[in-house]
Amino acid sequence: MAVLPEILNQISLKKEALDNWLQSIYPSKDLPLYSSVDIRDSGFKMAVVDTNLFPAGFNNLSTRSLEYAAQMFKQTLEDRVKGSKRILIITEEHTRNTWYLENVHVLSKTISSAGFEVCLASFLDVQTKICETFGFIELETALGNTVKIHCLKDVLSKFTSLPGYFDMVILNNDLSTGIPDVLKQSKVPIYPPLQAGWHTRLKSHHFLATQGIVNQFSDIIGCDPWFFSCYFDSCNADITVDTDRQTLADKASDLFKKIQTKYDEHGIKESPYVFLKSNSGTYGMGVQAIASPSDILSLNRKSRNNLSVGKGSQKIHSFILQEGVRTDQKIGDMASEICLYQVSNKVVGGFYRVNSEKSDRDNLNSQGMGFRKICCTDLEPHLHPRNQECMDPHPNIGAYRFLAQIAVAAACQEIYELEKK
Numbered sequence: 093m094a095v096l097p098e099i100l101n102q103i104s105l106k107k108e109a110l111d112n113w114l115q116s117i118y119p120s121k122d123l124p125l126y127s128s129v130d131i132r133d134s135g136f137k138m139a140v141v142d143t144n145l146f147p148a149g150f151n152n153l154s155t156r157s158l159e160y161a162a163q164m165f166k167q168t169l170e171d172r173v174k175g176s177k178r179i180l181i182i183t184e185e186h187t188r189n190t191w192y193l194e195n196v197h198v199l200s201k202t203i204s205s206a207g208f209e210v211c212l213a214s215f216l217d218v219q220t221k222i223c224e225t226f227g228f229i230e231l232e233t234a235l236g237n238t239v240k241i242h243c244l245k246d247v248l249s250k251f252t253s254l255p256g257y258f259d260m261v262i263l264n265n266d267l268s269t270g271i272p273d274v275l276k277q278s279k280v281p282i283y284p285p286l287q288a289g290w291h292t293r294l295k296s297h298h299f300l301a302t303q304g305i306v307n308q309f310s311d312i313i314g315c316d317p318w319f320f321s322c323y324f325d326s327c328n329a330d331i332t333v334d335t336d337r338q339t340l341a342d343k344a345s346d347l348f349k350k351i352q353t354k355y356d357e358h359g360i361k362e363s364p365y366v367f368l369k370s371n372s373g374t375y376g377m378g379v380q381a382i383a384s385p386s387d388i389l390s391l392n393r394k395s396r397n398n399l400s401v402g403k404g405s406q407k408i409h410s411f412i413l414q415e416g417v418r419t420d421q422k423i424g425d426m427a428s429e430i431c432l433y434q435v436s437n438k439v440v441g442g443f444y445r446v447n448s449e450k451s452d453r454d455n456l457n458s459q460g461m462g463f464r465k466i467c468c469t470d471l472e473p474h475l476h477p478r479n480q481e482c483m484d485p486h487p488n489i490g491a492y493r494f495l496a497q498i499a500v501a502a503a504c505q506e507i508y509e510l511e512k513k
Contacts, residue, residue, distance in 0.1 A: 096136055102313040103491050113312060114497055117305065118437065122172060124503050125262065125283040128433045129496045130445070130457070132417035133488060136360055137319045139417050141367075142457075143298055143499045145284045146266040147433055148184070149443070150202065151194040151235075152463040154482040157433070157441025158202050160469040164435035166206035169260060173281055176259035179203060180280070183214045183241060184265045190234035197237045199264065211258070213242040214265070215272065248274055266290045268373060268403050287510040288503075290372040290403075295412050296326035297509075301502035309498060316358075320495060322415035323350050326371050329411050331399045337388050340368065344385040344413050351415050364416070365453055371410035373402040379455045381416060418453045421486065423464055427452045430466070430486060432496045439493050442466050444483065 103110065128147035129140045153161065169176055181200055186192040200210045216222065222229050223243035230240050261275075261282040267289025275286060287293075303321055310317035325343045329336035344366060351364035368388065369379040380399055382388060391399070402408050421428040423446050432442040449460030465482040468489055486492070 096138075096319060099313060099315045099319060100488060100491055102315070103494065106313055107490070110309070110312060110494060113308070114437075114494070114501070117308070117501055119501075119504050119508065121504060121508055122283070123436050123500055124288065124507070125168065125172075126433070126435050127496075127500055127503065128431055129499045131430050131432065131492050131495060132419050133421060133430070133486070133492075134418045135420040136358070137417060138488065138491065138495065139320055139322050140302065140495050140499045141322065141414065141417060142295075143302075143503055145288050145293075145503060146264055148192055148195045148264065149431070149463070150198040150433070151191070152431075152443040152465060153198075153433060153441035154465045154467060156467065156482075157465075157469055158198065159205075161433070161435055161440040162202050162206040164438050164440055165203050165208075168436045169203075169206070169208065172283060173260050176208070178209045178211070178258050179260050179262055180211050180213060180247065180258045181262045182244060182265050182275075183212055185214050185216060185218065187216075187219070187229065187231055187241075190232065193231055193239050194233040194235055194237065196241075196264065197233050197239050200239070203262075211242060211247065212239060213244040213247045215245075216241070216243045219243070245274060248278075263289075266373075266403075268406060285507060285511065288507050292510055293506065294326070294371045294410065295369075295414075296324060296371055296410075298499075298502060298506050299324050299412075299414070301505045302499060305498045305502055309494065316354075318354050322417060323347055323354075324412055324414045326410065326412040328409055330409065331391070331396050331411070337391070340411060340413065341385040341388040344368070344382060344388055347413050347415065348385060362418075365418075366416050367414045367455065368399065369412055369414065370399075370402050370408045371412045373406075373408075379458075381454055382413075416453060419456075420452065422452075423483075426462075427454070427456060428464075429456055430492060432468075432492060434496055434500060437497050437500050438469075439496060440469055442468050442485070 124145050126147055128144045130142040132141050183196050200212055204210045227246040228240055228242040230238055258280050261280050263284055270291045271286050306317045306321045325347050329340055347366055366382045368382050400408055419427055419429045426446040426448050427450055428444045428446045431445055432439050443466055444464040445456050445461055447456040447461045450456050466485045467482040468485040
């Protein structure tokens, strides 16, 4: 199967045309403030398989990447709110997840280094006594740093008498449980916008928007858009109910047939598979690799239970069936996939996600995962040389950048439609 290398060569040859096209499709509306994308590359196709608008792995970026991220945050935040100085970052309530706290520490430090005054706050609904007594909590991160997280209600009430104290709110909380009234009433600009949270956003909507843009991308380079996207389907279902599992199995059967047709068309001699996962949410929860439609019908009780609840033990009511893209990338003997981080539409860095317990067809965002920093930004390569801290990016990094930028444009379209409702 040698088609993909020829297509990637066309991407290199038409880079200027593709850059101009991307600029033309970006909406006049603000692009997502920041994002991360997971990209799978099987050697015969590559695609973004997940787009996160509340990225939580800044601690996995290289020092040089974080320096560039600070530059991009300075430019982007000042573009959003002229003269902004004080930033409130609203975090998740993962007070026991020390690696998430390390992400919070690095994110706040990066934005501070861009010249902003940063305050961290969270809802801290499970820390009511601390909020009543102190108004904040100090926590130690995985690497021994300290983060001071204020109780959000206290912070907002304290500065009610000082209108304009905060110039902007940055969400690093995906609002899975909905939009709290305290944020609905905010007169301070919030990025990403409230409608970008997983309380309304669906992966199926995102990938539908992505598909339309990938079609245009593929027209420019003259190839089948399937090489850069995944077939998918979705439906509302309760995975614990037999009739709903049958519905999912029927949809999976149709999806397998579509994928097999493409495999036959392009001479791919391996078996297709799909991922069954929650249609909203992140952290790799509610994800199951499916080798055949019958796997859905034969899910054991443990698997059904794992698929039935997501973040915060919320019941999963909607599922997406997404074409599986195995990864042919390895670091040592571990399966690996690339994750790129962007501020606005500029790649500021990335890392390889590896997993010592999973195969090249599994969900790597699960137990056993680790991270390897990579040297990649949208700066010229000679300004970001390889060093002991980070690894060289994959040779296909140019194509990955385009896919990441396409995902950002799709997310913007998606949020715009949600905000109109």
